[in-house]
Amino acid sequence: MMTKWLGIKGGKTLVGKPGGDSKTAVTQDILIDNGVIVEVGEVIAFPPGAEVLDVQGCFVLPGFVDLHCHMREPGDEESETIHSASIAGANGGFCCVVAMPNTTPAIDGPDMVELIRSKSTSALIDVEVAGAISKAREGKALSEMNEMARLGVKIFTDDGCGVQDSRLMLSAMQYSLTSNSILAQHCEDSYLASGGHLHDGDVSSVLGVQGIPNEGEEAMAYRDILLAKKTGARLHLMHMSTQRVLEIVQQARDWGVDITCEVTPHHLSLTHESVKSLNPNLKVNPPLRTANDCHSLIEGLIKGQIDAIATDHAPHHPDKKDVPFEEASFGMLGLETAFSVVFTLLTQDKFPASPELIKPSSIDTIQALAIIQRAMSETPSKIAGVEKRHGGPIEPGRVANLAIIDPSRCWTVAANKLASKSRNTPFDGIELVGKVVHTIAKGKLVVSDGGSL
Amino acid sequence: MNLTSIDDLTPSLFQEIISLSDRFIEVSSRPIPKVPVLRGKTLATVFYENSTRTRLSFEAAAKRLSCDTLTFNLTTSSTSKGESLQDTIQTLDAMGIDFLVIRHPLAGVARLASGWTNASVINAGDGCDEHPTQALIDCITLIQISNQLSDYDPDCQGSDWPYLKNLHIGIVGDIVHSRVARSNVRAFTRLGAKVTLVGPPTLLPSDASSWPVDITYDLDEVISQFDVVYALRFQKERIVQSLIPSLDEYIRYWGISSDRLDAMKPHCKIMHPGPINRGVELSSQAADCEKSVILRQVNNSVPVRMAVLAALSGVYVHDD
Numbered sequence: 001m002m003t004k005w006l007g008i009k010g011g012k013t014l015v016g017k018p019g020g021d022s023k024t025a026v027t028q029d030i031l032i033d034n035g036v037i038v039e040v041g042e043v044i045a046f047p048p049g050a051e052v053l054d055v056q057g058c059f060v061l062p063g064f065v066d067l068h069c070h071m072r073e074p075g076d077e078e079s080e081t082i083h084s085a086s087i088a089g090a091n092g093g094f095c096c097v098v099a100m101p102n103t104t105p106a107i108d109g110p111d112m113v114e115l116i117r118s119k120s121t122s123a124l125i126d127v128e129v130a131g132a133i134s135k136a137r138e139g140k141a142l143s144e145m146n147e148m149a150r151l152g153v154k155i156f157t158d159d160g161c162g163v164q165d166s167r168l169m170l171s172a173m174q175y176s177l178t179s180n181s182i183l184a185q186h187c188e189d190s191y192l193a194s195g196g197h198l199h200d201g202d203v204s205s206v207l208g209v210q211g212i213p214n215e216g217e218e219a220m221a222y223r224d225i226l227l228a229k230k231t232g233a234r235l236h237l238m239h240m241s242t243q244r245v246l247e248i249v250q251q252a253r254d255w256g257v258d259i260t261c262e263v264t265p266h267h268l269s270l271t272h273e274s275v276k277s278l279n280p281n282l283k284v285n286p287p288l289r290t291a292n293d294c295h296s297l298i299e300g301l302i303k304g305q306i307d308a309i310a311t312d313h314a315p316h317h318p319d320k321k322d323v324p325f326e327e328a329s330f331g332m333l334g335l336e337t338a339f340s341v342v343f344t345l346l347t348q349d350k351f352p353a354s355p356e357l358i359k360p361s362s363i364d365t366i367q368a369l370a371i372i373q374r375a376m377s378e379t380p381s382k383i384a385g386v387e388k389r390h391g392g393p394i395e396p397g398r399v400a401n402l403a404i405i406d407p408s409r410c411w412t413v414a415a416n417k418l419a420s421k422s423r424n425t426p427f428d429g430i431e432l433v434g435k436v437v438h439t440i441a442k443g444k445l446v447v448s449d450g451g452s453l
Numbered sequence: 454m455n456l457t458s459i460d461d462l463t464p465s466l467f468q469e470i471i472s473l474s475d476r477f478i479e480v481s482s483r484p485i486p487k488v489p490v491l492r493g494k495t496l497a498t499v500f501y502e503n504s505t506r507t508r509l510s511f512e513a514a515a516k517r518l519s520c521d522t523l524t525f526n527l528t529t530s531s532t533s534k535g536e537s538l539q540d541t542i543q544t545l546d547a548m549g550i551d552f553l554v555i556r557h558p559l560a561g562v563a564r565l566a567s568g569w570t571n572a573s574v575i576n577a578g579d580g581c582d583e584h585p586t587q588a589l590i591d592c593i594t595l596i597q598i599s600n601q602l603s604d605y606d607p608d609c610q611g612s613d614w615p616y617l618k619n620l621h622i623g624i625v626g627d628i629v630h631s632r633v634a635r636s637n638v639r640a641f642t643r644l645g646a647k648v649t650l651v652g653p654p655t656l657l658p659s660d661a662s663s664w665p666v667d668i669t670y671d672l673d674e675v676i677s678q679f680d681v682v683y684a685l686r687f688q689k690e691r692i693v694q695s696l697i698p699s700l701d702e703y704i705r706y707w708g709i710s711s712d713r714l715d716a717m718k719p720h721c722k723i724m725h726p727g728p729i730n731r732g733v734e735l736s737s738q739a740a741d742c743e744k745s746v747i748l749r750q751v752n753n754s755v756p757v758r759m760a761v762l763a764a765l766s767g768v769y770v771h772d773d
Contacts, residue, residue: 205658208581208635209560213659278561322539324559326580 005050006032006445011060011404013040013394014370018378021304023370030060032400035443040395051445053438055404061373062392063095063125063401063441065380066335067184067262068159068238068310071097071127073119075104079422080315082116086123087419088313088335090446093403093436096126096381096390097313097335101137102160108132108143113151124452125441126401128384130155133172133183139163142172149179154385157184159238162220164190169224173233182260182383184236185224187245188286192216197326199272199287207278209326212287214242221245225252228259236383237261239312241286243296250305260383262310263297265341266332266426270294273356274426280321280328281424284314291356298345298360301375308380309372311338315422333425336418339376341427343368343407343434353430365407377403404438411435411450419452454765455574457563459585459639466764467643468614473760474593474753480517481756490763491520496552497545499525500577504556506727506754507577507587511554514758523550538562539569546570552762555579573765581630587726588636590757592617592644594724594750595681602680602720615645621678623649625707626685626734627656633726634685638666649675652707655696672707676716683724684709684734700733709739722746 008030016023029044030037046052066089072080080088082099089097099116101107107116113129120127131148135141137158145156156176162185163169169183176183193216198204200211221237225248228235240246240263252259270288282288300306314331321328345351346368349359363371373392381391389399415428439447446452455461462470480488496515498508512522525545538557545553546569553570555563556577563576563583578584595602596616622641628634628650641648642665649667650657661668669675676682687707691697704710709723714736723735723745731737740747 200659202660202663205629205660206635206663207560208583208630208632211659278564319537322537324538324557324562324565326559 004034005047006400006440007044007046007050007052008032008060008402008404009046009052009054010056011058013060014366014373016370018391018393019374021367021370021374023366023373025059025366030394032440032443035400037394037396037398037400053404053448055438057406057408058437059369059405059407060394061093061369061403061405062377062394063390063403063439064093064339064376065384065386065390066094066097066311066313067155067308067380067384068264069097069099069313069335070102070315070331071099072315073103074115079317079320080420082119082123082127084419084421085313085315085335086125086127087452088333090124090439090441090452091419091436092335092337093339093405093439094125094335095401095403095439095441096128096384096386098128098130098155098384100159101130101132101157106132106137108135108137110144110147110151113148113153117151124446126386126389128386129153130157130184132156133158133163134168137161139165139168142168142175145175145181146179149181153181155182155184155236157186157238159184159186161190162186162188166223166227170227170231173227173231176233177231180234182234182236184238185220186238187217187220187224189216189219192219196287197283198275199289201272201290203272203276207276212285214244214289217242217286218244218248221248225257225259228252228257229255232258234258239264239267239286239310240297240306241267241289241293243293246296246300246305260307262308263301263306264310264312265334265338268294268297268301269341269345269351269357270354270426271356274353278325280323280325281332281426281428283325283328283330284332285330294354294357295360302360302363302371304374306375308383309338309342309375310380311335315420316424318423321424331424333418333420333422336420337413337425337427337432339372339403339405339436340411340432340434342372342376344432346371348433353427369405369407400440400443402440403436405434406437407434409435409437454767455567456585456761456765457567457574457576458583459588459636459643461585464614469764470589470757470760471593471596471616473763474757477756477759477763478753480759487517487519489519490768491515491518491766494551494766495521495523495549496554496762497523497525497550498554498577499541499545500555501527501557502578504578507556510754511575511577511758513755514762515552517755518759518762520552520762538566542566542569546572551766575761575765578632581632581635583636584632585636586758586761587633588640589761590750590753591637591683591724591726592640593757594746594753595620597749598722598746602722615643617641618645620646620680621649622646622681622683623651623675623679624683624685625651625672625709626687627691628652628685629656629658630688631685637683638664642666649679651675653697653703656691672713673716676713677718679721680718681722681724682709682717686726686728687730687734704733708733709735711736711738714739714742714744717744724750727751
């Protein structure tokens with residue numbers, strides 16, 4: 001039986017203003033009693049019988065919070081379940097994920113929210129539920145947002161597609177004010193995007209495969225910003241992929257719009273150049289864009305213009321991916337590689353999968369980890385409304401939700417060794433720098449030495 | 454060895470196909486046009502799109518080389534029962550085939566299939582991506598007649614790599630949906646030709662900045678500069694998709710009409726990958742006039758495909 005004491009010895013924590021990137025590393029021991037942090041200090045005399053993790057050289061971060069995770073349950077348990085996704089999440093240092101409502105049936109009412117809640121009790125990590133904006137995600141009629149909000153749902157989205165009907169989106173924003181909820185938009189004008197399979201540009205032109213233009217994403221982002229300005233609703237833009245969307249977000253902030261935004265590790269680190277291979281694992285929506293877009297998004301992340309890194313973890317069974325590119329489903333795995341992809345991208349001269357990307361600027365390990373702590377833990381925990389349990393600070397009285405990082409550990413992604421039930425990672429065979437070695441979630445050690453327990 | 458894209462061809466393989474084509478044109482003119490080059494080999498044609506001409510041309514090429522042929526018939530096959538592409542290819546592979554000729558409505562399928570079989574995979578058209586054997590037929594047709602094509606010294610053309618230098622080829626029509634155009638842009642430019650793409654903006658690639666071509670919407674402005682006008686097939690589907698307002702308007706602006714014949718250089722040749730929509734992309738007068746080398750393209754289709762099969766199988770090794 002596991003001892004009630006868990007000690008973490010010799011790790012470094014990043015101390016500084018929450019939500020900021022200016023942090024300093026302090027070596028601190030941590031003592032956890034029955035899942036709750038009880039002592040944090042320079043040198044702790046751990047009680048006899050305590051299980052002690054010696055993590056010298058490692059960093060202890062508040063566990064990651066993923067605002068955007070497709071867990072596929074119910075409806076597509078062949079590709080992922082809440083349980084398998086929770087193991088994948090724990091492996092990636094995530095202690096909380098927000099489950100997207102595009103399940104079958106969709107999470108569009110209180111019964112479905114309760115179903116996901118009950119299925120999540122056995123998950124290794126906390127699972128928050130996002131509700132659909134429209135009934136059955138059909139984009140026609142509002143879902144019972146208040147009923148879901150009463151059960152604790154804080155984010156509403158029709159993710160998988162954007163809300164096309166501008167009048168419905170206006171109503172959703174107005175109505176969201178009653179519960180002070182966040183409306184998260186998958187920005188995509190379906191007319192402009194329809195029939196497309198990858199970014200509309202020189203690669204799609206050479207391949208002869210119909211493209212998805214930037215403007216489909218940007219037009220909806222702009223529309224929603226105008227509606228949010230009009231209504232005062234809280235707007236969150238999901239998986240931003242273009243330079244111009246980020247510029248539009250900055251403009252919205254100047255206008256005083258209550259807006260947050262996220263970017264995925266793959267939109268930061270991969271470009272449409274890689275899609276020349278027509279590898280279906282590189283098919284994702286929004287599509288991988290240009291190096292110029294990546295550079296702008298990386299810069300936006302470093303400057304703090306991007307609030308959160310979210311995975312858009314989208315498992316697909318091999319039957320949906322071992323097919324011609326145009327027949328393949330959109331989506332990539334993300335939970336198990338997110339930290340390492342972002343850390344490698346920020347700290348190494350070249351990102352191994354994308355030689356076309358130019359290193360943004362000189363970022364050292366502590367700066368990179370500070371950005372990651374802010375964008376993968378502190379800020380998303382506030383957006384998801386779970387800041388009481390997640391996102392730090394690491395201090396006595398808080399439930400232990402911690403990701404322990406070895407910044408010097410190199411590892412090669414192997415799709416067939418992932419905990420996810422699916423294999424559709426775009427990073428298979430890529431060597432990454434930095435690894436989550438231990439994860440403590442819901443107060444328990446769930447991943448140790450890089451493997452789930 | 455596979456031929457999924459013109460980019461698969463090394464310069465030596467490209468030249469080998471060109472020189473073998475000459476040899477097989479001679480073979481095809483014999484009373485008994487058959488040689489034992491590929492005896493004991495098996496070629497399977499797997500067509501996920503209807504194209505009787507291309508399929509028959511490959512099967513005729515194989516038979517003239519004494520290669521056995523298998524025809525995978527989609528309507529009676531297990532595909533209509535839901536078999537996946539991968540399972541189909543692997544089943545054929547298990548039967549022991551040497552060549553897999555595949556056509557599919559989606560881009561990249563030939564390359565994908567090459568990962569599932571040891572046979573030489575030949576792309577007979579994959580979506581809007583490539584149709585490399587059509588491009589080879591077109592290149593070899595142009596090489597044969599290149600001495601008629603230019604105002605320049607005929608000795609500078611057709612005799613040596615790059616065979617099509619100094620030629621200006623205009624490809625006209627629905628470029629964005631054309632695998633023939635994509636393969637021909639690659640092939641013509643590798644052989645030294647200058648290529649200009651002409652078509653309505655809705656039927657041109659959205660970003661051709663990486664293509665070594667010029668692009669224009671105005672056919673009348675450039676038609677007098679071309680040594681070759683390559684007309685592409687226009688599909689009426691483009692009107693339904695609102696990419697073109699009407700057939701009449703398309704013909705008026707981008708069809709090769711009799712008036713435009715008069716505007717061409719005297720020696721300018723007209724090409725088309727077939728089948729022709731008479732009165733649409735080509736007027737009947739344009740298709741049948743002395744400028745047209747469309748029948749020559751058709752005549753070359755079997756010998757060139759024989760050359761492709763022989764070259765990919767490695768039975769001929771170039772000496773130099």
